[in-house]
Amino acid sequence: MQTVLAWGFGVLAVVCALLVFRLDSMARVTFALLASFLFVAFEVLLLGLNYLGVVLVLMTVMEMVIMAVFMVMYMMNPAGLVPMAMYHNRAGAMAVSVGTFCLLAAGTLLVDWPERVGRPVSDPTAELGAELMSSQMPTMMTLGMVLFAAILATVTLSMPRGRYDRFGGSPRGRPTDPVPGGLGPTTVSPGERR
Amino acid sequence: MRGGGSPVLETPLWWPAVLPVALGGFACGAVAFDSVLSARAGGTSSGRELLTPLRETVRSLVTQRRGTRAADTVLWRVGVAAVPVAALLAALVLPLGKYVVADPDVGIVWFNAAEILGWAAVWAAGWGANSVFSLVGGYRFVAQGLCYELPHMFALIAVATAAGTLRVGEVVEAQRNVWFVAWMPVAFVVYLISAAAMAFRAPFGAPVGTDLAGGAATELSGVDRLLFLAGRWLLFVVALAFSVPLFLGGGQGPLLPPWLWSVVKTAGVVTCVVWLSRRFPTVRVDRFAEFSWTVLLPASLLQVLVVSVMVLIR
Incomplete structure (x- = not known):
């Protein structure tokens, strides 16, 4: 049963991924890609994760x-x-993508998989996390914070209108926004500022 | 899926058949209550509003289905059908008293993942009709999703942190002494707000607002309209019903059997939220975005901090 489901989800994931290149509407393409990812997620669920x-x-x-x-x-x-x-660049793209697929698929078939020793652990997700990151946990935690700070900094820097554009000197009362919510033109004439 | 067993909840064979009926009953009750309130506000109350769910269902079923030119029929139909499907998938981990369809070890995340299908559903339903108002409604829902989803997730994280588990049965069990609503009132309020926003119910009804002639539902007719709007009420009821195991101690309570306590609590929450939501005007999505990111999100983060500290010193 598990094997049948695994094959079914796998084939459906590949079919949906191929549909991404056959469909011609951006909305449908995106949802085909979503379906492909969902079938991959079902495979992960089948693994007990x-x-x-x-x-x-x-x-x-x-x-x-x-x-x-x-x-x-x-x-x-x-x-x-x-x-x-x-x-685009149909021949080249096809060669690269089909070649990569074949390489990865061949890898799964040719690699010398180890025999299972013992029984599966009760919480495979925690085990996988520890296996992947155990010695690197502080690094990964720091990396997470740095990434988050980078996102905040990028958003702040790319804001067309910041706090001083909106509120003037003191952040009290309603801001002067040409478009509500803080978007709109970057510069406001000095007369509009408080 | 492994880890399906639950220490406290059980799954009788008849339960998966009864659950959708129970949810449908709740949804019909909520619609009837809402239309009674609506009629009383308009001064035309006559008691016939109680039949609104039945009347609207029959009317939708006998209405001929309209189409639009160059519609993306596949996405349209899938999107419409996915609204009730998302609600039912989320309901799989919803316990009513001791009964639940499944109590997996990742129940809370499952609920979150199922309910988020609504994003794709409403966007696709809005896009598929190839109509301007419908499209704008779909986009509005995505923008609204970006507002409510993060505070919603932090409310769920607060519950999971306090209970130390993602299994809904154990979350209920962890509230044996004190209900989580007493620990984390902010998370509870944030959860209720996000539940209304998730089901794009008033005051967060802008995605299907009258200023857009019905928004994402503009071009829906016949059985499509029924599926979409009934699915929306189902999503509303399921999201609110899930607040009972998360914050209100599930089926715990004196005298009455657990399932009856769950029903009473769920009915109480649904009644309060339907009544309260009529007290507010429709919230524009841009204003909700500002409120959500400057008030709801910091408040829910602080709530998670408070809960985490309490868990550590307990």
Whole structure:
């Protein structure tokens, strides 16, 4: 049963991934990619990694919906109303992608997998985390904080209008916003400032 | 999925059949209560509002389905159907008293992952119709999602931190002495706000607002409309019902059997939130974004901090 499901999810994940290149609307392409990721998440669930599998579902749905917004915003022909293709430099791209797939697939078949010793642990997710990061835990924690600080700094630096544009000297009362919520033009004439 | 067993909750064979009926009953009750309040506010109350769920269901079923030109039918239909599906998937880990369909070791994360399917569902439903108002409604919901989701997740994290587990049954068990609502009132309020926003119910109904002629639901008709709107009420009821095991001690209480306590508490929460949500005007998404990121998010982070410190010194 598990084997059948694993093969089914695997085939469906690959089919959905191929659909990404066959469909011509950005919305459908994004949702095909989402479906492919979801089938991968189901594979992870089959491995008994409940937490990782469910978090994969959660993260991919969120990120693919946001991805859909950006794909529709930036790509040509978002609704698929005029012919277009997702691929460029067709021969080269095909060679690279099919070659990579074959290399990775061959790796899974040719590698000398170890025999199982003992029984699976009760909490494989925690075990996997410890195995991946045990000696590097402080590094990973610091890295997380640095990444978070980098995100905050990037958002702050890219804000078109900061606190002083909105509130003037003291952050009290309602801000002077041309567009509510702090967006809008970067500069405001001195007369508009408090 | 491994780890499906639960120490405190049980799954009778008949439960998966009864759960959707119970949820449907709650949703119908909520719709009826909402329309009674609506009629009383308009001064036209006559008692017939109690039949609103039945009448609207029948009306949707006999209405012919309209289409639009160049609609993306696949995404449209999938999006519409995914709203009730998301609600039912989330309900799989919702215990009512001692009964639950499944109590996996990652129950809280499962609930979060299922309910977030609503993002994809509403966006796809708004996009698929190939209509401006519907599209704007779909985008509004994504923006609203970015507002409510992080405070919502921190409210869930506060509960998981206090209970020391992600299994819903053990979360209920951890509230044997003190309900979590007493520990973490801020997380409870944040959770209720995010539940209303998640189901785009008033006052967070901007994605299907009247200023957009119905927003994401503009072009829906017939059975599509029924699925979408009933799914939205189901999502609302499931999200609110989940606050009972998370914050209100689940089925715990004196005298009455656990399932009845769960029903009473859920009905109480749904009634309060439906009544309260009519007290506020529709919140514009940009204002909600500002409120959410400058008030709700810091408040829920502080709540997590307080809970973590209390767990450490306990």
